[in-house]
Amino acid sequence: MGGFSIYATFRAFEGKFYEAAPYLSPFYSPLIDPHHHWLPLWFSPAMLILAFPLGFRATCYYYRKALYRAFLLDPPACAVGESPHRNYRGEAKFPFILQNAHRYFLYAAVVFLCFLWYDAFRAFWFPGPDKTLHFGIGLGSLVLLVNIVLLSLYLFSCHSLRHLIGGKMDCFSCTTFNLKRHGAWKKASFLNERHMLFAWASLISVGFADFYVRMVSSGIIKDLRIL
């Protein structure tokens, strides 16, 4: 997670090599004002974009756990004893009380996810010599597809989503609509059990997808065309 943040920040500031038609790096989607028509020059749009996924991940229940345990050693492991040196407040007070905003990041993430699906879809349409788009599959298309699937699984296994989709209800059987939400909640619960897995898998895939696009875009490697 730490490493990811550093890489992501670097990439955000770098502000180039984000596009290699038809691929668009997930860090730079949606594509906002890439040519700095109205943003100050030092400001890479990715920073704006990145704030949301990073916020989403930082407030994610799973990453919170990982963060507290690994960085704040609170606790370092179960039943080993930590030093109760400072005034522990958990998430009851500032700053961590802000974690409660997770669902707002979730809403934003849903929007992002739509853009990313669009990008993944676009990645299967290659510009032909006559400027029209042709269907095709490149390694990059697959990389972006896998990435978006993993990201979706990560999002759909979110605890907040699980709550909003049905967990907040006390009685599933009370109305037929609630029963439908029960079905959705059960699916979300199924995914939720694997939330940690998806969290890591999607993190790696996002990084890799960006890295791949960067490599192709900067010309270090050439995309492998499959179809």
Added chain:
Amino acid sequence: MTNQTKYETHEHDVLIIGAGGAGLRAAIEALAAGARVAVVSKSLLGKAHTVMAEGGIAAAMANVDKADSWKTHFRDTMRGGKLVNNWRMAQLHAQESPERVRELEQWGALFDRTSDGDILQRAFGGHTFKRLCHVGDRTGLEMIRTLQDRGVQLGIDVFMECTVIRLLTDGNRVVGAFGYWREQGRFVVLKAKAVVMATGGIGKAWPVTSNSWECTGDGMALAYEAGADLLDMEFVQFHPTGMVWPPGVQGLLVTEAVRGEGGILRNKLGERFMEKYDPKRMELSTRDLVARSIYTEVKEGRGSEHGGAFLDISHKPPEYVKQKLPSMYHQFKELADVDITKGPMEVGPTCHYMMGGIRVDAETTAASLPGLFAAGESAAGLHGANRLGGNSLSDLVVFGRRAGLEASAFAAKSPAGGIDSGQIAEAEHDMLAPFERGDGENPYTVHRDLQNVMQNLVGIFRTEEDLTTALAELEKLKQRATRLRVEGSRLFNPGWHLARDLKCMLIVSEAVARSALARKESRGAHSRIDCPNPDEQWGKQNNVISREGDRMKLRQIPVKEMPDELRELVADDK
């Protein structure tokens, strides 16, 4: 009264001894009736033996089998008990249990459901219809948690980890109890206008038992010592399927639901031996019969390696077994390294339930001493010679409620009794004596010897000779128990606690042996090799034990006559 200052003293209208299902239900009812109530228990709140109940609670709610009614439930209970039950108790029990179950639900219990949204019921040995309301295989936990929360909400005083060692009497009326805090070993006087006994069973007098350490028959012994009658003490239920291996878990219950779900019993030759003993009902025959069958197979040399029979459910799909019997699956996997979806379990009879106990009036649960009431396993009468599975949990709530109601009514119309400091001094002296002896026996040794006597001589099969020997052995053990020595301090000292519990176990053990010796027939859970058949005369009598000076007195009373319309219900027509 000089003692008032010397001891910590509490005063209530109703004192309830025992925080199992029966005790808690009584407390809730007494509180609702406006009484000041205290509950005492030997362990922490919510840990009483009732948590271990698995299979379910029997109530003729007719949610699954529409034909069920209190009448069939009554009939099943009476016939299961071989007609020596108190018919009025059986009738009240069958009539009131559905309401008591609904009440549990209204207090927050969550039973498994039918597809119509009602409480789901399952089949069990001896019940004509699907009748056991359940929560997977942890019904007792659900029940105790519900009652516990309800009681806490209403504001009962709970004295946890406090053992009562003597009932205090004024004349022959019970006016309180004397006990000690297990934690510090300090004594405490509990004054009350009425006392309810709900102390559970006596299984710990046997080495192979499904019962917890608390089941040492305290309530029965204390009531007996105070002068109350005990009834039906010969009827001790041995559950056919307890674990037999490894030694540490010997006796641990293998729920009847395994057989309910289709488990098959085999001997070491692979024969399905129930074909010989009860070809009609096979494995789902009554508990007494299955227990005896397994015992016979083992005795005749066809048992398993560790002296049991094989119970096999592995012919069912593994997923099904895990879903229907989750705790059995884990129990065997974790404690015996046996995967029950792949191979058979080794099982053998285990001491499980005491049908006998304090003799009570059916309507009021009043014992034969004024001011004393009893409910649950420590009371007797409902189950007769053999209890059906699931009838105990319903017993607890039906008669627990009645006990609470009647005890608070009794308290409301009675003045506070006088406390006799002589009784307290005597109890204190007896209690502290083991510390003062320079030398004496370890209570654990005497306990082990008592268990062996009961297992070998007062077990499933009894003979006149064995029982006579047992009585002589018990006499010796009683002598040894007066010379116990305890080391250490009074702070949470299990050795000291056992020294006290041992006295109670000795009393109930003697009562069991005496009653068993007298009943020269086989009936229900009581089987005499020398008198293998039921006897018509004995079918009309109950054994009653009471104290006369220092001696135990046994007498017979006639079984209560049923009114004609009920007699027809139990008649042998099918």
Added chain:
Amino acid sequence: MADAILEVFRGNQEVGGAKQYTVPITPGMVVLDALHYIQAHLEPDLAVRWNCKAGKCGSCSAEVNGKPRLTCKTRMDALPTDKPITVYPMKSFPVIKDLVTDVSWNYRVNRKIPPFTPKPGTDWKMYQEDMDRVQEFRKCIECFLCQNVCHVVRDHHKKEEFGGPRFFVRVASLEMHPLDNVSRAKLLKDELGIGYCNITKCCTEVCPEEIKITDNAIIPLKERVVDEFYDPIMKLVRKIRGAPKAG
């Protein structure tokens, strides 16, 4: 059979220390059996709580080789015998004697929780799909191992401000009861201090009943607290709808 060496804490809150005992191992033996052996043969006044010896009552909690466990479900043959097996009382509660601790704090917390309060005029129909989720919480045997392991209690000693995982499980069982009619969100936030939990899941790891305490009880409850206190949109929606409680 081989012997094992047990190192058991003897003493009370003020004085005490570890003492070693040699215990012969029998097949299938659990740690509680070993403690019973010590009681019966070596030191009859060794204080241990237990009831069922079947993992059903939650009395026999202790820390075996540093791990919070039910001693009646911890097999001796699953532990290394080359060094002494340590058995200590639960660290988060004051020791009364030896392995027995004062767990009365838990009973006090429990009293703060408003009981099940059914909707008026309910017909008591409930369906299994509503039941499943809540029945998981009802499996709790009150062993208090989760309370013991939770660092908020264990290391930060927040017993006054914090309710602990066991009681989040209990609140969850009431909040998600299909017929319950009160909200305990304020209680969770203010009195049970659910914010102190930083979802680090130690409680889930030790639960002998395998209740997914953090994922299924605590996080959903945190979300409910957010609904009621930290989510301006939800607040607005509630205001417009005039509904006192979600669901």
